[in-house]
Amino acid sequence: MNEKEALILKLIKEDPFISQSDLAVKAGLSRAEAAGYISSFIKQGKILGRAYILPEKRQVLCVGGANIDRKIWSKNQLELGTSNPAESSKSCGGVARNIGENLGRLGSDVSVLTVVGDDFEGHWLMEYTKAFADVSPSQSLQGHSTGAYTAVLDHEGEMAVALAEMTIYDSITTEFIESKWGYFASSDFIILDTNFSADVLKAIILRCRKENIPLCITPVSSPKAKKLPEDLSGVTWLIANKEEAEAIAGVGIENEGDFFKAAEMIIHKGVEKVVISRGDKGLVYFTSRGEAGVLIPPNIPVIDVTGAGDSLVAGIIYAHLNGIQTEDACKVGMACSILTLQTIETVNPILNNKQLLDTYKQNFK
Template identity: 85%
Template sequence: MNEKEALILKLVKEDPFISLIDLAAKTDLSRSAVAGYISSLTKQGKILGRAYILPEKRQVLCVGGANVDRKIWSRGVLELGTSNPAESSKSCGGVARNIGENLGRLGNDVSVLTAVGDDHEGHWLMQYTKAFADVSPSETLKGHATGTYTAVLNHDGEMTVALAEMSIYDSITPEFIDRKWSYFASADFIMLDTNFPGEVLERIIDRCRKENIQLGITPVSSPKAKKLPQDLSGVTWLIANKEEAEALAGIDIRNEGDFFKAAEIIIHMGVEKVVISRGDKGLIYFTAKGEAGVLIPPAISIIDVTGAGDSLVAGIIYAHLNGIQTEDACKIGMACSILTLQSIETVNPVLNNEQLLDTYKQNFK
């Protein structure tokens, strides 16, 4: 931003309804020149639309999936090839949406950018999510069905298989992101999942790097992790599970050393901080500054694993935004994940700052 743009932005902040004539008089510029600067500031996301409306500051913008989660769990030992007695539930899901809800419950200023269908499921998702995050950046697309994710769990709560129908995200284009860029430019941190097409992910990563916007990425699955570009320069955090890390690093992870080898490869792709979760064995972290470590989780009773990875990400980003260093940020992420593992819901409805702090103290102090 140059001096003239900075001056115009200052004047607009003081009076969002100031006219071009008054702006021209106060800046010693022609009206056409002022209009040019206004156009530039709009493209940068510094102001929005007509009447020079200033963007509302959002601490975190979560970008990616918002789906209907359906869970079916066996009452007994799951037997393949035959009928199993089961119970089922339906809840709001989607990686980006889940992270946004977790962060919103923790008191962060959150917005969600996703796409849903013009159907009952899409309206329900947006209405529910409004309680925790601003959904105005999101889009309702006619002629598309809202994404769904169906998980089949065994009697211990472990996922046996999952089915995802998310073709709606294939309609998202780089131009769609460009039209929504004011929401990116006005955020302190972008949290991106990999539901959108590869060219869209690359556009977001590239623009965030050029505009020095903090960016975190969490892959949705190992196949979707492969959509990420090889150049991840400018990415602040990348948080993945074992299979996703294998897909990104291009190696098989067989032992603890391989976890760090994969993390180092991802660091060399340009990421500042890498976390690889290892299920009930905890996680490893590795940073471009040489920080590295292993965190082992406490033994707990698990009710349902769905959403635990998303809450881990949310806890880490929550800690990062509060200036907490890498190892403790990962511990807070694990504490957030513990709360989710002890709930049947994808996002634990009792999650708040106090619950998170209590869980952290009980398990990591």
């Protein structure tokens, strides 16, 4: 940044409502030159547009889905083709939102960038989430319904089928992301799910790489994982389950060796660190520096698996941001996931630093 640019940003910080004419006079520029600087700053994400709002610095920005989670679980052995006695619940969900809430409960300075409908569910989601994360980057869209995710669980808490109503994310364009880039540029770390289109995902990955912004990608599902570009250079972490890893790597996974083969293929796409979860069999990790390992989880009672993957991501990134190395970061992620598995809630309401540390010590020390 040259002296003139620094002066203009200083003047804007002192008076966010300064006119371009006054800005030009104080900076010794023509009005056209001042307008050019303003346009450039907006494109770079250094200011957020009219009123020249400077984005507040945040530790983590979670980008992607925020949905209504509906869970229906069978009281008995699930039988297809007939009626099953069941119970149900409704809660706030969405991968990016869930990760943001987990991180917020752990004390991280986090914000969430998503879109919701201008409806009761959308307002409820934002009001609830703002207790844990800054939701000012998010936007309410008229004429759209808030995303909804319905999971049908068997009597043991395992998912039998899930239904996703996510058409609202089709409205997100690269221009929308550009208009919000100030929030990206002012964050230390980005977590991106794959709810948005392939073009939008590619644009975010490319720009984070160009601007050296650390990025974690967490696919939402196997079909949505296929929207990721072939070139994943600059991605710091990619955390996926078996099916998502198969889709990204383009290979089937049948045994433990296949997990590492898939992880290595993803590393060759440019990712620095890959984690592939294996459900109740734990996870494998593989890095571009040759680190590799398998972590086996403790035998614990499972109440509900929904949200466990999101809490795994949150725990890993929380540990990463606190300087913890790969293997131990994965253990912290698993500890966070254990807490989620032991509640019917998508994010465990008792989650905090102390609970996470206690769970980590009980299971991995």
